[in-house]
Amino acid sequence: LSLPSFQIGRPLGKGKFGRVYLARTKTAPHFIVALKCLHKQEIVAGKVEKQVRREIEIQQNLRHPNILRLYGYFHDSKRIFLVLEFAAKGELYKQLSKLGRFDEKRSSRYIAQMADALAYLHKKHVIHRDIKPENLLIGELSCMQETKTNMSGLKGELKIGDFGWSVHAPSDRRHTLCGTLDYLPPEMVEGKEHNAKVDLWALGVLCYEFIVGAPPFEDLSGHGATYKRIRNVDLHVPDYVSAEAADLITRLLQYNPEDRLPLADVLRHPWIKKYEK
Numbered sequence: 001l002s003l004p005s006f007q008i009g010r011p012l013g014k015g016k017f018g019r020v021y022l023a024r025t026k027t028a029p030h031f032i033v034a035l036k037c038l039h040k041q042e043i044v045a046g047k048v049e050k051q052v053r054r055e056i057e058i059q060q061n062l063r064h065p066n067i068l069r070l071y072g073y074f075h076d077s078k079r080i081f082l083v084l085e086f087a088a089k090g091e092l093y094k095q096l097s098k099l100g101r102f103d104e105k106r107s108s109r110y111i112a113q114m115a116d117a118l119a120y121l122h123k124k125h126v127i128h129r130d131i132k133p134e135n136l137l138i139g140e141l142s143c144m145q146e147t148k149t150n151m152s153g154l155k156g157e158l159k160i161g162d163f164g165w166s167v168h169a170p171s172d173r174r175h176t177l178c179g180t181l182d183y184l185p186p187e188m189v190e191g192k193e194h195n196a197k198v199d200l201w202a203l204g205v206l207c208y209e210f211i212v213g214a215p216p217f218e219d220l221s222g223h224g225a226t227y228k229r230i231r232n233v234d235l236h237v238p239d240y241v242s243a244e245a246a247d248l249i250t251r252l253l254q255y256n257p258e259d260r261l262p263l264a265d266v267l268r269h270p271w272i273k274k275y276e277k
């Protein structure tokens, strides 16, 4: 695996440490991949060498349909190249910005896929800690998967695209900084120690944002106001949201991490089961 074996295509986006390009292997079978180029001196300057090694280590060992694959990596004197899975339908948050919000069927299927991926991660003692629309991609469903997993009529399947990826796309809806604020649970806002249940809180925030089109505690008057709303779990569910969806959101957005609905129960929740067929 090395650079000359790839034909490089258009840029797909800018990650935190570098750019991502559409790429294809020169020899048959022609694999389409997302090739991410990291600059070594940026990693050294950013003192993130250990973090990048750890993220590569983690992502290389993960195998789940809703987690973006890292097929491998190679480097030359100045750069590290990550050979990542190509998600055919691109970045989820662009679809969310375009549509404003998703209907409950699509939201339910996406939340079920996220719960499945998080259950897999937690079993491997990986806490994601950064679940938000900017880190999610939408893949292509093969016709086989379409039938097998009853995802008929769904627009592709979700892929958690990062373990350290933030896009600085110009059209991003929110300033990257406060975007990260919206998904923080009370225990992290209050600087207490946290565990895997932070992902349950984030799943609740994600579910709300899919259906409503904005995160539940967003307060454009500033960080302090958002912190306060998170700490007070100041949640207002609009009345167009179905009772089952509101029930799942409320059971996840619990101040006390121990009170949050476990992933196994999320996957059995009526709002998830009702769209499974």
Ligand SMILES: CC(C)CCNC(=O)Cn1cc(-c2ccc3c(-c4nc5ccccc5[nH]4)n[nH]c3c2)cn1
Binding pocket: 012, 013, 014, 015, 016, 017, 020, 034, 036, 052, 053, 055, 056, 059, 070, 082, 084, 085, 086, 087, 088, 089, 090, 091, 137, 161, 162, 163, 164, 165
């Ligand atoms: C920090 C590093 C060591 C961890 C490894 N993970 C990443 O680098 C995370 N990452 C994933 C990407 C990424 C970005 C975009 C895509 C795409 C993609 N498909 C598209 C289709 C249409 C329009 C845009 C698209 N982007 N597929 N796979 C991707 C992968 C960028 N950074």
